[in-house]
Amino acid sequence: MGGQAVNQDDKRALELDFCGMRFATPLVLLSGCVGFGEEYTRVEGFSNRDVGAVCLKGTTLHPRLGNPPHRVTETPMGMLNAIGLQNPGAHHVVREILPRLDFSETRFIANVSGSTVEEYVEVTRIFDDSPIDAMEINISCPNVKEGGVQFGNDPAMSARVVEACRAVTDKPLITKLSPNQTDIAENARRCIEAGTDAFAVINTLTGMAIDVEQRTPIIGNNQGGLSGPAIKPIAVLKVHQVYQVCRAHGVPIIGQGGVCSAEDALEFLIAGATAVGVGTGLFYDPLLCPKINAGIAAYLKRHGLSEVGQLTGTLRLNGQTVCA
Amino acid sequence: MTHRDTLLVEEGEILGHQAHPGEQFILRLKAPRIAQRARAGSFVHIECHPLLPMRRPLSIMRAEPAAGWIELLYRAFGAGTRLLSAHGAGTRLSLIGPIGRPFAPHPERPRALLLGGGVGIPPMIFLAEEMRRRGGYSPLVLMGSEVPFPFTTRPSQILVSGIPEGTIAAMPLMDDWGIPSRLSSLQGYPGCFHGYVTDLARRWLAALTPAQRGEVEIFACGPHPMLEAAARLARDYALPCQVSLEEFMACAVGGCAGCTVRILTADGPAMKRVCVDGPVFDAATVVF
Ligand SMILES: Cc1cc2nc3c(=O)[nH]c(=O)nc-3n(C[C@H](O)[C@H](O)[C@H](O)COP(=O)(O)O)c2cc1C
Ligand code: FES
Numbered sequence: 001m002g003g004q005a006v007n008q009d010d011k012r013a014l015e016l017d018f019c020g021m022r023f024a025t026p027l028v029l030l031s032g033c034v035g036f037g038e039e040y041t042r043v044e045g046f047s048n049r050d051v052g053a054v055c056l057k058g059t060t061l062h063p064r065l066g067n068p069p070h071r072v073t074e075t076p077m078g079m080l081n082a083i084g085l086q087n088p089g090a091h092h093v094v095r096e097i098l099p100r101l102d103f104s105e106t107r108f109i110a111n112v113s114g115s116t117v118e119e120y121v122e123v124t125r126i127f128d129d130s131p132i133d134a135m136e137i138n139i140s141c142p143n144v145k146e147g148g149v150q151f152g153n154d155p156a157m158s159a160r161v162v163e164a165c166r167a168v169t170d171k172p173l174i175t176k177l178s179p180n181q182t183d184i185a186e187n188a189r190r191c192i193e194a195g196t197d198a199f200a201v202i203n204t205l206t207g208m209a210i211d212v213e214q215r216t217p218i219i220g221n222n223q224g225g226l227s228g229p230a231i232k233p234i235a236v237l238k239v240h241q242v243y244q245v246c247r248a249h250g251v252p253i254i255g256q257g258g259v260c261s262a263e264d265a266l267e268f269l270i271a272g273a274t275a276v277g278v279g280t281g282l283f284y285d286p287l288l289c290p291k292i293n294a295g296i297a298a299y300l301k302r303h304g305l306s307e308v309g310q311l312t313g314t315l316r317l318n319g320q321t322v323c324a
Numbered sequence: 325m326t327h328r329d330t331l332l333v334e335e336g337e338i339l340g341h342q343a344h345p346g347e348q349f350i351l352r353l354k355a356p357r358i359a360q361r362a363r364a365g366s367f368v369h370i371e372c373h374p375l376l377p378m379r380r381p382l383s384i385m386r387a388e389p390a391a392g393w394i395e396l397l398y399r400a401f402g403a404g405t406r407l408l409s410a411h412g413a414g415t416r417l418s419l420i421g422p423i424g425r426p427f428a429p430h431p432e433r434p435r436a437l438l439l440g441g442g443v444g445i446p447p448m449i450f451l452a453e454e455m456r457r458r459g460g461y462s463p464l465v466l467m468g469s470e471v472p473f474p475f476t477t478r479p480s481q482i483l484v485s486g487i488p489e490g491t492i493a494a495m496p497l498m499d500d501w502g503i504p505s506r507l508s509s510l511q512g513y514p515g516c517f518h519g520y521v522t523d524l525a526r527r528w529l530a531a532l533t534p535a536q537r538g539e540v541e542i543f544a545c546g547p548h549p550m551l552e553a554a555a556r557l558a559r560d561y562a563l564p565c566q567v568s569l570e571e572f573m574a575c576a577v578g579g580c581a582g583c584t585v586r587i588l589t590a591d592g593p594a595m596k597r598v599c600v601d602g603p604v605f606d607a608a609t610v611v612f
């Protein structure tokens with residue numbers, strides 16, 4: 001699977017509509033993994049045209065320096081990160097960075113972060129008055145002291161943030177859900193009521209790695225967010241669970257967590273995702289996206305499907321098994 | 325954006341892989357495109373094993389554009405580098421490179437003092453070779469190591485004033501290039517200066533005339549305490565100093581902000597990425 005070039009028919013088959021936005025392919029580059037949209041274009045052969053959208057780094061109202069080192073470390077089949085939302089602040093992003101992005105190549109999505117409901121609203125308002133295509137509400141960042149995952153793990157608080165942001169923008173709002181909570185489906189239900197247009201499922205899981213010689217956590221922030229292939233089965237199940245709530249409302253999902261191949265992406269689509277995020281997988285292979293596109297296109301052809309959207313939520317569950 | 329297409333993804337074929345004492349390895353890879361663009365201070369992000377989720381950043385020790393190879397020196401002390409050390413000739417490994425802002429020597433300061441400590445030695449060898457190719461520089465290379473040096477040391481044929489008597493061990497390759505080098509260690513290796521590489525550097529600097537010192541620029545790569553000492557040395561003698569920093573990395577292309585260090589800028593302290601804003605920084609701006 002993968003490798004071969006994508007022809008015109010394949011290209012059409014990979015296109016999709018996401019909350020009124022036209023995505024050239026079902027792939028989305030994930031927040032925090034590709035800076036503010038242009039960093040990976042350093043790599044020869046990489047193109048933002050290979051993805052439907054690019055999510056920019058989490059952005060707060062005021063600039064943040066982020067966490068002390070180490071900020072990343074490898075773990076079995078994954079990695080921990082605690083960047084601490086390093087960003088230059090929403091005004092700087094809108095004034096200095098957005099004008100330099102090439103909007104003819106892909107759709108750009110802002111990642112709205114904050115410590116208070118008011119901050120989320122203010123950042124949403126700033127991006128509403130900008131060329132950005134959509135906003136992702138990051139109520140699931142595990143690496144900051146206030147806000148973030150504190151909001152995301154409480155369905156009532158999640159809904160409050162979504163409702164307040166909804167009130168100040170008509171652009172598509174994507175709520176990014178945390179896997180670090182008991183009932184993700186209940187949270188999704190409340191966020192739909194509060195007016196979200198879509199979901200991103202999932203953000204990182206909290207974790208820790210310890211240097212046994214020093215007896216200290218390896219990550220400067222002590223704990224971090226786990227991403228990469230290690231979290232994929234958890235992410236696929238969460239997408240499946242959220243999809244059960246979304247299906248009736250036509251609310252699409254960007255499935256994500258450990259995608260490194262076309263098979264991985266297909267799992268998410270079948271589980272209920274409309275688009276699929278690629279983050280940590282890019283760190284190993286910066287040229288991963290065209291390979292995944294080609295693999296999905298080949299799969300669609302092999303299964304007689306003319307559009308990638310026909311795959312979403314086509315999971316056929318096994319019958320009830322007997323437990324003694 | 326001006327930085328577009330500056331980094332290459334290239335399959336490197338292992339041409340040679342030598343083991344040295346202290347779990348040190350010299351890896352030569354055929355990678356003609358990266359060899360062509362590599363500069364002293366730049367590094368590659370290398371696949372160590374397909375079953376590992378992350379690559380490892382390793383600095384380039386030498387690049388031979390005509391022959392199309394690059395050479396890396398690394399210590400196998402973690403899961404990734406240990407798996408890397410098992411690969412033999414013919415194995416192909418994916419490389420991203422050459423990454424990072426290289427050393428930028430000032431021609432008006434031809435007395436370049438190159439300080440390399442442990443796994444920080446490779447970029448200094450590259451810089452020495454670059455200065456030799458460019459001409460106009462008279463570098464002195466001082467290297468420190470607490471494990472045996474990854475080459476057979478030999479008494480230097482090149483005299484250097486200001487170096488303590490008995491400190492005669494050198495790197496043969498440097499001697500062959502006509503570049504003076506001296507070695508230091510706390511392990512009592514024969515012919516090596518007993519002490520830190522920065523102590524040896526201080527002795528040499530102290531013996532220079534003020535006019536000679538005015539032509540010195542310091543370049544350093546190595547463990548944090550060594551770089552801090554190099555920065556102090558530069559401050560004491562009011563010399564410019566460029567240091568190459570290391571930090572854990574995920575993407576190595578500027579996307580994740582995982583590799584940042586604290587740097588003083590005109591606008592106050594900032595977190596700069598070692599991979600693309602560095603790895604070489606002005607020592608006076610680094611918050612150690
Ligand atoms: C280094 C790093 C930084 C991240 N920063 C953010 C962020 O700023 N905002 C956010 O919503 N998610 C952030 N994430 C989470 C990713 O967007 C993604 O949801 C998660 O990593 C799972 O996907 P993956 O396994 O493909 O990386 C970050 C992840 C990584 C690895
Ligand atoms: S390692 Fe990702 S920005 Fe440097």
